Each structure stands twice: as structure tokens, then as C-alpha cells.
Amino acid sequence: QSALTQPASVSGSPGQSITISCTGTSSDVGSYNLVSWYQQHPGKAPKLMIYEVSKRPSGVSNRFSGSKSGNTASLTISGLQAEDEADYYCCSYAGSPWVFGGGTKLTVL
Amino acid sequence: QVQLQESGPGLVKPSQTLSLTCTVSGGSISSGGYYWSWIRQHPGKGLEWIGYIYYSGSTYYNPSLKSRVTISVDTSKNQFSLKLSSVTAADTAVYYCARVDTAIMGFDYWGQGTLVTVSS
Secondary structure, X not given: OOOEEOOOEEXXXXXXXXXXXXXXXXXXXXXXXXXXXXXXXXOOXXXXXXXXXXXXXXXXOOOEEEEEEOOEEEEEEXXXXXXXXXXXXXXXXXXXXXXXXXXXXEEEO | OOEEEEEOOXXXXXXXXXXXXXEEEOOOOOOOOEEEEEEEEOOOOOEXXXXXXXXXXXXXXXXXXXXXXXXXXXXXXXXXEEEEOOOOHHHOEEEEEEEEEOOOOXXXXXXXXXXXXEOO
């Protein structure tokens, strides 16, 4: 099972919106509405931000949203804040069962 | 609030077996509906799912590691464990234990992670 494909880095200014893509295949992202997204600050454990493509766990800001089209999932962060600067990983249940993306470093300018 | 905490040696010699334990507090491993997982992160790299165990003892491993991985559970201690045999420098990573809520198939609680270095 190959890793999902994410851009290595994205950046945005405070208040702007950014979108991180996550491309898989018809065997993972395309087959299951079980894409999740994780935020990881340096030296910390990942934190669940989005599950089932677009749902937010309790306590996660509504500035974070997710979507999916075909084999590509996306995470959008609106109203960027300095605290959003982190690495973001997508993950898809793939029946084998989980595969992660390579991660995207978000820089808030 | 569920908490997970990894423990085990931070240094393992090549060809030996890496052994880690995850202690769960704030919830019971024996309550159904959750998979108890191990995930690793190579230095500066992405996440790799290693495998999971259900409280009943059923397991599922990443095919790429299956021949070397064993995950076990001790419900009396509310712990689950990872053994990875025949380690090499390529197994040097931060190892996380995490809980999968089967209702959402996402990793909702994570341990803080523990760095394991494979070196002689």
C-alpha cells in the first residue's frame, strides 16, 4: 500500500485560507469515506482534526473543514492563525487497513 | 479523559527485539468498540501504521512489517504491547500508541510517543 500524496509545504498569511490536498487511489481514498486529518506540532503527538472526510471532533475549531472528490481529499483551514503552523497528515482507511500521507508543513507567514 | 503512555527501552541493538508497552488510563481496554494501535514516525518523516489489537486479542498488522511484528494485550493491567524483531537502523523512529474509535475509524487518542534508537 503506497502512501497518500500530499504537497510538502503550503503557506499563508494570517486571516487567509489554505487548502491541503491528499491524493490516493480507488483502493483507499476513493473507496472509503474514512479519511481523517491530523495536526502535529513539533515534538508533539498528532491530534485528530477531521474524521470521516468532513466531521470535526468536539473541541476542534470550525475553521477546519474537509472534503473529498474522487481519489482526492482536501483539508481547508480558514482564518489562518499563528497557532495553525504545524505539520498536517491525511490518513485513509484502506482495508489493509490504514495508509497515511507523507505530511504537509504549513507555514503561517 | 483517556490517556495513553508508552514505555520501554530507548536503545536497542541491531538484530534484537524492540519491546514497548502502552498503558491506558481513563478508560478500559476491555470496553469494545476500539482498536489499540501502534504507529511509528521515522525522524523527520511521515507516519506509518504498524498494527492493532482488539481487546479480544485479534490482531491486524501492516503487511510490510507483518513478519516481524507481534502485538499483545493484557486486559488485567489495561496495557497492550509491541514487539518488533530483527531490528535494524531503519527501525529507528518515534513509536506512538493510539486508540482507534471503530465508529469513525480514526485515531482519536495518542500517547506522547517514545524514541527508539537502533544502534550498537
